Amino acid sequence: xxxxxxxxxxxxxxxxxxxxxxxxxxxxxxxxxxxxxxxxxxxxxxxxxxxxxxxxxxxxxxxxxxxxxxxxxxxxxxxxxxxxxxxxxxxxxxxxxxxxxxxxxxxxxxxxxxxxxxxxxxxxxxxxxxxxxxxxxxxxxxxxxxxxxxxxxxxxxxxxxxxxxxxxxxxxxxxxxxxxxxxxxxxxxxxxxxxxxxxxxxxxxxxxxxxxxxxxxxxxxxxxxxxxxxxxxxxxxxxxxxxxxxxxxxxxxxxxxxxxxxxxxxxxxxxxxxxxxxxxxxxxxxxxxxxxxxxxxxxxxxxxxxxxxxxxxxxxxxxxxxxxxxxxxxxxxxxxxxxxxxxxxxxxxxxxxxxxxxxxxxxxxxxxxxxxxxxxxxxxxxxxxxxxxxxxxxxxxxxxxxxxxxxxxxxxxxxxxxxxxxxxxxxxxxxxxxxxxxxxxxxx
Amino acid sequence: xxxxxxxxxxxxxxxxxxxxxxxxxxxxxxxxxxxxxxxxxxxxxxxxxxxxxxxxxxxxxxxxxxxxxxxxxxxxxxx
Numbered sequence: 001x002x003x004x005x006x007x008x009x010x011x012x013x014x015x016x017x018x019x020x021x022x023x024x025x026x027x028x029x030x031x032x033x034x035x036x037x038x039x040x041x042x043x044x045x046x047x048x049x050x051x052x053x054x055x056x057x058x059x060x061x062x063x064x065x066x067x068x069x070x071x072x073x074x075x076x077x078x079x080x081x082x083x084x085x086x087x088x089x090x091x092x093x094x095x096x097x098x099x100x101x102x103x104x105x106x107x108x109x110x111x112x113x114x115x116x117x118x119x120x121x122x123x124x125x126x127x128x129x130x131x132x133x134x135x136x137x138x139x140x141x142x143x144x145x146x147x148x149x150x151x152x153x154x155x156x157x158x159x160x161x162x163x164x165x166x167x168x169x170x171x172x173x174x175x176x177x178x179x180x181x182x183x184x185x186x187x188x189x190x191x192x193x194x195x196x197x198x199x200x201x202x203x204x205x206x207x208x209x210x211x212x213x214x215x216x217x218x219x220x221x222x223x224x225x226x227x228x229x230x231x232x233x234x235x236x237x238x239x240x241x242x243x244x245x246x247x248x249x250x251x252x253x254x255x256x257x258x259x260x261x262x263x264x265x266x267x268x269x270x271x272x273x274x275x276x277x278x279x280x281x282x283x284x285x286x287x288x289x290x291x292x293x294x295x296x297x298x299x300x301x302x303x304x305x306x307x308x309x310x311x312x313x314x315x316x317x318x319x320x321x322x323x324x325x326x327x328x329x330x331x332x333x334x335x336x337x338x339x340x341x342x343x344x345x346x347x348x349x350x351x352x353x354x355x356x357x358x359x360x361x362x363x364x365x366x367x368x369x370x371x372x373x374x375x376x377x378x379x380x381x382x383x384x385x386x387x388x389x390x391x392x393x394x395x396x397x398x399x400x401x402x403x404x405x406x407x408x409x410x411x412x413x414x415x416x417x418x419x420x421x422x423x424x425x426x427x428x429x430x431x432x433x434x435x436x437x438x439x440x441x442x443x444x
Numbered sequence: 445x446x447x448x449x450x451x452x453x454x455x456x457x458x459x460x461x462x463x464x465x466x467x468x469x470x471x472x473x474x475x476x477x478x479x480x481x482x483x484x485x486x487x488x489x490x491x492x493x494x495x496x497x498x499x500x501x502x503x504x505x506x507x508x509x510x511x512x513x514x515x516x517x518x519x520x521x522x523x
Binding site: 165166169170172173175176177179180182183184186187189190191193194195201203206207273274276277280281284285288292293427430431434435438439442 | 448449450452453454456457459460461463464465466467468469470471472474475476478479482483486487
């Protein structure tokens with residue numbers, strides 16, 4: 001059996017050498033003649049047929065990559081390496097993402113489709129990401145025009161309950177403070193490209209990387225596809241991986257910045273919110289967006305529509321659809337479309353490494369800013385505010401709020417902070433959408 | 445390089461954090477107003493003051509049963 005396999009491998013290699021020799025011979029033939037030759041079918045011998053077939057295999061494409069000069073990261077680069085080893089490395093990365101999604105439970109709903117999209121995108125010859133390839137069609141259908149993230153936002157709106165925020169309006173300021181993660185890392189990214197030779201981000205790229213600090217997947221994808229689509233794959237992977245890592249990243253920062261007494265603060269119970277307040281709230285948000293920041297209108301408009309449909313109580317069929325079928329379908333498309341940007345020549349660049357680092361820092365800075373704001377508010381507020389809930393100001397709904405609640409009940413069993421943390425958490429979604437709107441308005 | 449990226453980034457930061465804070469502070473104010481308005485005009489109707497306590501209710505029920513039974517006995521005297 002082994003011998004047969006060895007013989008097969010040997011013959012493949014022999015064929016591949018033959019084919020590459022043929023290809024170099026072909027290159028001298030003018031293209032017009034080959035076009036004519038394609039029309040008439042010629043009888044071929046068995047070895048010729050097999051040789052031609054080998055020329056169409058992915059193995060050949062990887063072993064004998066074509067040499068072309070492309071601009072990657074602002075430099076003229078021979079893409080041969082990306083076509084051969086690059087693909088192999090991407091397959092390994094994709095399998096790692098599968099592992100993280102399935103075995104470790106890292107945001108599997110998005111990482112799994114993204115990784116599979118990446119797998120398909122790196123298949124040689126098939127050109128799945130081209131204008132007529134499946135991934136290319138999906139990408140052009142809803143990501144290039146920033147449509148899918150909005151549909152996701154609509155579904156998120158239909159799932160969000162603003163009750164906890166409405167009962168403690170002040171906690172919205174914690175959601176504002178946590179957006180420092182975005183702008184702090186924007187400055188960080190700018191510093192990296194200004195003072196190091198390794199990274200060369202433009203300001204637009206800095207902005208779309210820093211939005212990872214908003215801890216909001218759809219917003220990150222929305223901004224990345226608007227400002228720097230070439231970085232979309234890395235930004236989406238970083239955003240969703242770090243969102244999955246919120247329970248690991250946040251608690252040490254939260255503990256480092258607070259005293260034990262502060263972590264044990266018990267907050268007063270939440271007020272019961274009248275249903276009418278919940279109904280009016282999305283309209284208030286839309287009107288404020290309309291007057292102050294129309295650039296955030298797509299994101300907040302979709303979000304408010306979903307929420308309004310839910311709170312109206314008369315279109316349960318529609319809001320149910322937004323929360324279930326629609327968001328699920330769009331998640332499939334969004335994942336595959338983003339995965340199409342995990343091509344070797346787009347992903348295996350130094351910029352990706354920078355994005356991973358800056359994204360992590362952005363998460364940490366956002367958490368820290370939220371907690372510090374919580375301490376500040378506790379110092380000035382009449383009612384006690386547990387600074388831990390500030391960490392939920394980075395969006396990542398509802399993961400961040402759950403983490404806060406867990407840390408809080410570890411410090412003082414029976415102290416349930418979940419509802420108090422949900423306030424800054426949903427405010428964080430609004431805050432990062434506003435931050436996204438500001439970034440868009442700057443680069444208009 | 446003509447422009448200093450860091451300086452530009454810092455400017456964006458001032459603008460961005462400013463807008464985010466102003467927006468959410470306004471939102472806090474709006475939420476407070478709307479809560480006050482709703483409480484003022486649409487406060488849930490307080491339940492009508494009870495005429496009798498549950499204990500009275502129970503006694504009234506027992507009285508009614510006794511009355512009914514005695515009426516029944518009057519109407520169907522047993523031999």
